[in-house]
Amino acid sequence: MPANGAPTKITQGSQTKGGIGESTLRPDGTLKVTGEFAYSSDMWHEDMLWGQILRSTVAHAEIVSIDTSEALATAGVYAVLTYDDLPTEVKNYGLEIQDTPVLAHGKVRHHGEPVALVAADHPETARRAAAKIKVEYRELPVVTDEKSALAPDAVLVHENRDDHHCGHVPHPNIVHRQPIIRGDVEEARRRADVIVEGEYTFGMQDQAFLGPESGLAVPEEDGGVHLYVATQWLHSDLRQIAPVLGLPEEKVRMTLAGVGGAFGGREDLSMQIHACLLALRTGKPVKIVYNRFESFFGHVHRHPAKLYYEHGATKDGKLTHLKCRIVLDGGAYASASPAVVGNASSLSVGPYMVDDVDIEAIALYTNNPPCGAMRGFGAVQACFAYEAQMDKLAKKLGMDPVEFRQLNAMEQGTVMPTGQPVDSPAPVAELLRRVKAMPLPPERQWESSEGADVRQLPGGLSNTTHGEGVVRGVGYAVGIKNVGFSEGFDDYSTAKVRMEVVGGEPVATVHTAMAEVGQGGVTVHAQIARTELGVTQVTIHPADTQVGSAGSTSASRQTYVTGGAVKNACELVREKVLEIGRRKFGTYHPAWATAELLLEGGKVVTDAGEVLGDLVDVLEDEVVEVEEEWRHRPTEAFDLRTGQGNGHVQYSFATHRAVVEVDTELGLVKVIELACAQDVGKALNPLSVIGQIQGGTTQGLGVAVMEEIIVDPKTAKVRNPSFTDYLIPTILDTPTIPVDVLELADEHAPYGLRGIGEAPTLSSTPAVLAAIRNATGLELNRTPVRPEHLTGTA
Amino acid sequence: MRVNFTVNGRPQEADDVWEGESLLYVLRERLGLPGSKNACEQGECGSCTVRLDGVPVCSCLVAAGQVEGRDVVTVEGLAEYAKQRAEGGCASGACGTTLQDAQLGVPPGEAWGRQAKGTDSQTGEGGELSTVQQAFIDAGAVQCGFCTPGLLVASDELLERNPNPSDADIREALSGNLCRCTGYEKIMDAVRLAAARQSEEV
Known part of the structure; x- marks a missing residue:
């Protein structure tokens, strides 16, 4: 076995029941099996209106005119909004590049792009009114693949780009390009006894979470708005929503409503701004719920891809080199495309040792549906291709496909094509x-x-x-x-942990903005608090923007990063609790000052197991609370020419x-x-x-x-x-x-x-x-x- | 129009119902019973499954007018329905069941107040659950939970008519209910667990 299990750094060797390592059950399980758990589509408010979005029926067109008069005249309709009604100069949003119009401005770039909004007193009234909006389109040629995107006379999906990638891409219809060059592929190629080439196609996958995009925006007396919504990252939404509404972030309060799955599809905004605009315009709470048809247009999909691979290997089955080119279709707007490119290129080699590589990944702008985050993004498409290659190579060499992989498997210490050494177990x-x-x-x-x-x-x-x-x-x-988030991103999370005595028992409260989308983060947070604080009772505060950002529920990162933040905040709370104990009882027992102290089973104990006191007596009526950010070790950007850099966590x-x-x-x-x-x-x-x-x-x-x-x-x-x-x-x-x-x-x-x-x-x-x-x-x-x-x- | 029907043992009257409204819409938006879920609204996902006169149906495909005078059981009434059945009472739930008042609307604050509470419990919050509900929690069959209400109604109905189903029987009975989170393995475990527990109870 190539790797040894290093000891885990459990600072608190707690034996408290329900701590980490146990299969404790979901805290929201009962509400979810009784039908009481309030998902975003279950939100309800007295006097609320229903919002409806009118979407483009064509993929690429100029908008010649929009006539909303008949829709506005419909009984039960409270508002109809178009681009002209947007309240500020900020009219676009986006995760990394703000290229996505809140409502189409003079042009639509993909089928299903939002063009107008309606608020009415019944969802069917809103739907029928939206259907009465007359939009005249003048259709434009569509860009649909690499050939049509990169032709010398190609139609540009976005004219006048000024984003931070536009300077280094070879064509304006390329969102981002990441090459990785390492070693000498031509020399290595000469050492190869067999060469295998392949051209692979990966289809466009949908996240197909079951809970449709939905939420409720409630206007507030201070001119702000409170949005209850299903999302993957409250603070990222907030950063994109507030400028479009013309409100400071403090006046846009966000609370996570129940999330019916996500898988990347809720990383971008969907109905958030639209519901807020309608609520602020009408002065009434507005609920928007997509139906399944609309959901397919309402979120980004997994990038479809073309992958061109060439591998070589020696007779004895060692990989010599990799040449590959990965073309991802990003669709009409950037979404997470740059990060998908970074993953696809940096992980295109797979979990194998290959020293000589020539890699290129690009994402295109086209008029296809926008693509962005979906579980495993970038790495999923590459894996499909390199694993097909491994089987082809094994077959050509007459080797067992598993043994061939094992022969080339990376291990701890292997250097990635980016030059980054793998510094933790890699038991491939x-x-x-x-x-x-x-x-x-x-x-x-x-x-x-x-x-x-x-x-x-x-x-x-x-x-x-x-x-x-x-x-x-x-x-x-x-x-x-x-x-986790790579390439130099400041990937942090925040946790607020409180400890106090409630009803004669020590209780911890954990408050984060982490989006629980079904993964069970809330279960794990309670376990961490039990392990670190030695309590049984833990309350998980609903996620909202009243606490600092938790980062996204994506990239397999939440247990690591927000879990890490909860652990860190608990450790700080524990230190404060022990301070109180030393202050109160230190003079009675020297161990308070000399021994390493743990919190276990509601008591303060020494590492030798001696009980020094009950948490209830230490705390009495004191409340200990800590809110703190926590970061994993930093990463670096990939060099834009060579792809070198310690980009991953x-x-x-x-x-x-x-x-x-x-x-x-x-x-x-x-x-x-x-x-x-x-x-x-x-x-x-x-x-x-x-x-x-x-x-x-x-x-x-x-x-x-x-x-x-x-x-x-x-x-x-x-x-x-x-x-x-x-x-x-x-x-x-x-x-x-x-x-x-x-x-x-x-x-x-x-x-x-x-x-x-x-x-x-x-x-x-x-x-x-x-x-x-x-x-x-x-x-x-x-x-x-x-x-x-x-x-x-x- | 006005629709009169029985939901979870209680007579209900829904007013101002449009002809095009589904049973699902009336349950969720007019009667304050949002437990039945709206994942596809075209009869493909099973998230809105309820019992209509005992038969599992997609409530999104039932026009509200069709339920006039009939008897509906939703996930909100499942525990009581199972209890009545176990006691040998009227399994349709129509025989004088006493349920809590239907919750009329879900104001977000209140809903979240409830969700915020008691999140610590390691075994669920107590309260009486049916065997199949408890088994879903215990087996880890709930992740995002959006498919759960429909799966519970369908699983309960399966175990009612077939107390000892084979794996192939379970898969067949639940093939109309999509789940995107679990890969179904824990759902299989949950139904097997519920069947085993039910047979112990008998």
């Missing part, structure tokens, strides 16, 4: 060994004495086969994902083995099992860890065999914006997912933990593809795989 070979060692599911499980159980066969209850033409395949994949690794059965006659795939082995550093809550791994695995399965937003290449219009036409895995499509969790501590991280949410989404997809290739012998260079790709009728 060990994870492959573990996933391969898991027992394979039995063959032909669908057979029984009463004949085939069609529910377990490809095609299922469609009753398309009873086993005829069904072949099995097995495939492996492994991936690497960065954890931490890496996360997962491996999958997929077992599939394919009906080769009809091209139907049934995934039988998706086994996963993942290193999590330290499982703060094992039940939640497994849940994250299984959920991430299933999203990877979805994009392997069914999930794709289809955009018409001629019109750039979305063709399948519904759950009828955009399919996500059901319980019948999803196999058993056995998980083997490895815990090798990263000594740089709180408790040694590793961010885990995204890595399983990477390797799941290529493992399924590898299994289908293994079953069918087909090359399959695109995902998702559809029946026509398997039957030769595409």
Whole structure:
């Protein structure tokens, strides 16, 4: 085994029940099973109005005119707003580049772009009034792919760019470009005994969180507004909302409403500004809830990608070099595209040792739907390509695909193509060994004495086969994902922790702005507080902007960063509590001054286990409260020419083995099992860890065999914006997912933990593809795989 | 129009209902029962599943007028419904069930006040839950929870007619309910757990 588990730095060896490492249950579980948990779409207010957005019906056009008169004259309508009604000079927003209009100004750049807003007393009235707004478009040619984007006479999606990337990109339709050059590829190429090339296509995936974009904006007496909304990062929203409303940030109060999943799709704004504008205009609370159709237009998607790869290897199976070019379609607005480019390029090599690389990743501006954050972004697309390459190389060399990967697997100390050494455990070979060692599911499980159980066969209850033409395949994949915000971003979180005696018992209150989107951060925060403060009772304060920023619930970072902030604030609170104890009791017992003191089970104890006193007696009526920011170690930007730089905080690794059965006659795939082995550093809550791994695995399965937003290449219009036409895995499509969790501590991280949410989404997809290739012998260079790709009728 | 029907054992009267309104809309926006969820509003996701005269349906696909005089059980009434069934009472929930007053509207402050409280509990907040509700909590089958109400209603109905389902039976029964967070494994665990606990109770 290449890596040793370093001791975790648990400053507080607490044995308090419900602390870290236990599978404590969700604090919001009861409310969620009784239907009482208030999601953003459940918000309600006396006299509230319903907001509706009118969206463009074409992808790229000049707006010749907008006539709102008929909509305004509709009974029950309180307001109709267009670009001309925006209250300040700030009319755009964006995560990194402020290129997204709040409402279209003279031009629309993608299908479904917001053009006008309506507020009415019934949602149907609002919808019908919006339909009465007359918009005249003069259509423009559409930019839909690299060829049309980079042609010498290409239509520019954004004229007059002045963002901080425009100076270094070779074409104005390129959002950002990141090359990585290291070693000497041409020299290394000459050492290669085999060379494998591939051109891969990754389809556009949707986050498809179930809780639609929604929220309630309530105007306040001071001229401000209070927004209850489902988001991934309250303070990032606030920073983008307030300037457009012309309000100081203090007058825009935000409270996190219940979030029905996110997966990156709530990192950008959706209805936030629109609801606030309508509320401020009408003086009434305004609720906006997208339906599923609108949701497909209302958030960014995963970047579809073209990936061009060339690898070489020696006869004995050592990789010589990598040349690759990754072209990501960012769609009409930048969103998270620059960061996606950074990930795609810096992780394009995968978890392998390759010294000589020539890498380039770009994101395009096109008139396709805007793309941005989705679980594993950038790394997901690359993993699909490099894992296909690994299988091709192994095959060409006559080697076992797992052994070939193990031979080239990175380990602690490996230097990334960016020049950054991997300075914590990187158990890639060990994870492959573990996933391969898991027992394979039995063959032909669908057979029984009463004949085939069609529910377990490809095609299922469609009753398309009873086993005829069904072949099995097995495939492996492994991936690497960065954890946390990279490339020099000031990635911090804030926690406010209070300790006091309530009802004769010491109670801790944890207040952060962390967006709980389902991942279980609230569960973990309470566990950390118990471990660090030795209390049983912990109250999690609702997330809002009355406390400092927690950063985004994305990039697998919240348990690391906000967990780290909670741990840090608890340590500061503990120190203050011990100060009080020393002040009150220090003269009675020398151990207060001399021993290392812990808080355990509601008591102050020495590290030798001697009880010095009850927390209740130490605190009495005193309240100890600390609010403090916490940062992980800093990162650096990647050099724009060479890609060199210590850009990442931490890496996360997962491996999958997929077992599939394919009906080769009809091209139907049934995934039988998706086994996963993942290193999590330290499982703060094992039940939640497994849940994250299984959920991430299933999203990877979805994009392997069914999930794709289809955009018409001629019109750039979305063709399948519904759950009828955009399919996500059901319980019948999803196999058993056995998980083997490895815990090798990263000594740089709180408790040694590793961010885990995204890595399983990477390797799941290529493992399924590898299994289908293994079953069918087909090359399959695109995902998702559809029946026509398997039957030769595409 | 006015619609009269029974929800979780209580007679309800909804006024000013538009012809196009769904049962889901009337439950959520007119009766203050937002537990049934609005994930797709086109019958694909199952988040809005309720029992209509005992039969699980997507309430988004039922026109409000269709429920006139009929009997609806939502996730809010599931615990009481299961309790009545266990006691051998009227399983439809229509036989004089006493439930708490339906919560009329969810003012955000109040909702969040409630959510803020008692978040410490390691086992859920107490209160009486049905076997299947408790099993979902215990098995880790709840993440974002948006699919949970529909899955609970569907799972409870499965266990009512098939107390000892095979894995294939569970998958078939829940195939109309999408979940995006869990990968379904913990949901399988939860239904198996609920079945085991129910058989112990009998």
